[in-house]
Amino acid sequence: MVGKHLKTPLLLISIAAPLVLSGCQDSHAEVTQSAPPAPGVEVAEVLVETITELDEYTGRLESPQTVSVIPRVSGYVEQVHFEEGTMVEEGDVLFSIDDRAFVAEVARLEAELSSAKASYNQSIKDHQRALKLNKNNAISQETVDARFTAKQRSAASVAAIKASLSQAKLDLAFTQVTAPITGKVSRADITKGNYVSAGNTQLTTLVSTAHMYAYFDVDEVTFLKYQKLNKLKAGEGYAKQLVQLGLANDAAYPRVGHIDFVDNAINQATGTIRVRAVFDNKDQSLWPGMFAKLRITGSSSYEGMLIDNRAVGTDLNNKYVLVLDDNNIVQYRAVSLGEKLNGLRIVADGLLPGDKVVVNGLQRVRANMPVTPSEVSMANELTLSMLRDQQDLIDQQRQSLTTAALNEKG
Template structure:
């Protein structure tokens, strides 16, 4: 039989066990897992619009005309009529080679021509006199033939004298070295008083034309095939290509502020590079472009209708390629592999992989997990007219 103290201890232990079980039951009710609600994610239908793709390339600028100024006659430099780096007009006299020897040569040629003219006049009169005498039998046929031969020889000498005048005039004109076109003249390579000419220093300076200016770039064989196929489909001729604008931007510039037109395309693709040489021409009156610049080039191609566009930020990438997240059936996120195209402002053209009715996840990408449910919030995509389109 238990004593009172033993019964008391058992009652205390029993009460502690009951309290502990009650406490455990209470804790169990508080730790029951409750699933969080689906995350709210912005979704939007793809924007459908016409876009004009651009063919982008890198190129270099080059002069329409650039040539060396050469001394074509021998003599001493008498004048230099420009400062190094001057912009000059076509026909400006830049160098003067001592002209006196060539002026004297021209005077001699004129004198020889005058003498030849007199000889021709005299021999012509003699020929006419002998011809009249022969008809009256006062002179022989031999005398007439001699007179005719003398006349012909003098006529030949007259023609030679005329040619000598032309040569002397040409040599005299060469004593003035003129700008062949509008341009900028480089630093002179000779000094006043220096002997120049065919057997001495011949190159005096160079001149470079800045306005207009060429931009040279290359187009890949793949793009050439695509463009030619589009041209054939739309009935575009080769002459129509010369109306297509060419946009150029320097490395330090935003966008493509310099506008010109296509000027030339090579007739063949270079076999070892698989590229076609193309050239544009641009006005350059302000001389913002210098020959030899490395530039960015953009050429608008033919408009493509009804393209689907999504925000570029909504496109992800993994080992399988580019993808977008789509709110699918029952608002469960799906990952769609897509083929992307050109950039239009902040939107990217999607060439394949989605439909116009797909709800594209455009924000909250970190909370939108493929295979899990979301609470989509519809938004509308907009694009401003005139957004840039780049290849």
């Protein structure tokens, strides 16, 4: 009886053991099959190009000279001689004021001057005659002195009338109101037949257009950077700070100028300093008041590293990228970034040439995760072409400024 009872448990154990083993194997297989594959990401090698850092500002164009044309004599406007909104040369007659009263005044003073000169000549003769008579005791010394005084008074009268005549001739000349500078004239504020007051009535305005100014404000840190950069540039043979200009309808910055003025103090309220750039305007395409997009070279040219902005992630206040190692595992790398250039970001620190970073799929992976990489270019051919063309243009513009500076030193 006892033997029968022992055989039954042994039989159950022998049957259950293979079932348990089989169950373990099936469970392991399920775990193996459920492990996810390494996610696919696009990676690109860090781009190394010759670049120049650029700082962007906005401002308004201003004319170097803006003149209000105001008459120096009073009278009625007789004629307007210019076409409104056109270029005029310095000295061109803009307005004529009725000059009849001024002509008459000149004529009157000329007649007075002739009379005064005659009186003066007579006083000279009288004085000389008195001197001769006095030698023979024919007249007293008192008479001689009186005639000398009369001569002096006549001379003073001639001088006074000459001065009045000079002023009258000036007033007559001022009836022809001329352009004080070469530039573009505005509309006529006063038209024919209106009375104008000397030193008071504005007739029109003029702006010089050969050059244009653009004023903008630079923060203190950037200003210090420019100061340091200009010292380096002076050693390289050019000291003028390059400024590129684009108008409201310009996609690029086709015009070039340079900084020609920096204010003498930093505004303590804003922490900025006023800076001015000057641009040549021979083609007359720049007008005062135009919106100006300004781009300033913030560095010398150097071999810099660039990455697609899509590759950059944000971790709290830090910027980072995921770098692919030799085992196709992505590694966290904190980076210090510079300005944007044609959609790419300058990498100041954190990467090395040859590093490959994740540019697409960043949200699907995390540090120390294996990935299935697919290598792509960091930038397309159009972006690279634009980047290189921009650098070539900067180099050409710098050379142009250098040549101009050397010619000025002559």
